Amino acid sequence: MLGKTLLWLGLVAIPMLFSACSEPIPTREYGFKSELMEIKLTEFGYQMYLKGKPFQIKGAAGREYLPKLVAAGGNCVRTWSTAGLDTLLDVADSLGLKVMVGLDVVPGRLGLDYNNSQLVKEQLDRVKESVLAYKDHPALLIWSVGNELDLGYSSEGLYQAIDELAKTVKEIDPLHPVSISVGGRENWVNMVAKHCPNIDILALNIFRRMPLVQEQIKNDFLWKGPYLYSEWGNAGFWEGGYTDWDAPIEQTSSVKSYEMYVSKRNNVFFQNNCLGSFVFYWGNKQERTHSWFSLFSKEGERTSRYDVIEYIWKNRWPENRAPDIHSIKLEDKELGSSVYLQAGEMYKLVFDGSDPENDSLAISWEILEEGDYRNTYGGDKETPPQKIQDLSFRLDGDTLNFQSPNQTGAYRLFMYVRDTEGGFASANFPFYVQKSMQVSFAN
Secondary structure, three states: OHHHHHHHHHHHHHHHHHHHOOOOOOOOOOOEEOOOEEEEEEOOEEEEEEOOEEOOEEEEEOOOOHHHHHHOOOOEEEOOOOOOHHHHHHHHHHHOOEEEEEOOOOOHHHOOOOOOHHHHHHHHHHHHHHHHHHOOOOOEEEEEEEEOOOOOOOOOOHHHHHHHHHHHHHHHOOOOOEEEEEEOOHHHHHHHHHHOOOOOEEEEEOOOOHHHHHHHHHHOOOOOOOEEEEEEOOOOOOOOOEOOOOOEOOOOHHHHHHHHHHHHHOOHHHOOOEEEEEEEOOOOOOEOEOOOOOOEOOOOOEOHHHHHHHHHHHOOOOOOOOOEEEEEEEOOEEEOEEEEEEOOOEEEEEEEEEOOOOOOOEEEEEEEEOOOOOOOOOOOOOOOOOEOOOOOEEEEOOEEEEEOOOOOEEEEEEEEEEOOOOEEEEEEEEEEEEOOOOOEEEO
């Protein structure tokens, strides 16, 4: 469990060092106003207006499948850097989308020492160039001066640098507001509230805790101005259970969709001062697995989480909804059990899947090695795990008979379900192969 211990230290213990800060909170006014947009306090809290018309952000974090974003009712997209921004801004504008542009600000944990004034100045100069290059594009909505810069990192100069970045961006471009994305922990939020008066919008990355954070926003956070959710979705890999060998347990498609639906039911997107949200991840990306956060398959098929997003944004379900995998069991053991298998032997995976319209379903599967990602977090690039070849599989109704790999180690068995209308579902079960003659289970 060393990986989770180190991760906890990075995510929680380090920021707690700041909680002892006793400096007074600067008095400030929230809001923003320019000839293009305004964020003002109304009887319903802070609201955004574009050229006098109310604008609620219905956004996606990711750059892929933008026509599908529009079809689902979305109106905004978020980036983490300016790479490829020229093309993205033009495409977004052609589709009627706005963009929250992430400027290239390096998190401290990735090597930028925020106590080194020369390095901080060099970064500021690079940011100036980007703002000058893109400030007049009609698709631009909000600047973001970093994403989780304080994740696993502490520095006296960090928040001073964040505020200087925000101040400089606003001096160059007074027409667009500036945000900063942080994890939804009280210490991080309060440090921004105390030390960053030039930040206009607080952006929160929150997943499973999203329905619970409302009370913190009202009662505990020192930030009292406009905010948005810059990343949200199904539970993160840090928020669930683990196997004995430290592999995180991924929810099935059905559980992911339901948890996201609960966020809609709890009305978290329309609370006072909330300007909107960006669902994570609009596309397909490797983060612990290729399916954990991805709203689409590698081939671009939509998951049932896409359907939930359309329901949230349009208040109605799509005409045809994606299939779901409700549950999977490996040798009669529920997902969440630590299952050990003998090398090269045959075993059974039983699954329960369905389609809302009873479309014909195609089933496929694969076994991948379990990657060791215990030292990566915050969106760090991950190398996709290897697929295990030349194994025996046989599907018998709702039971998959499969051969375990011949080499000892940690693996995942992935199950995929596709309908005839571009819908996709997935689930996976981690297991460990050992040479022992005895198969064992640990709940």
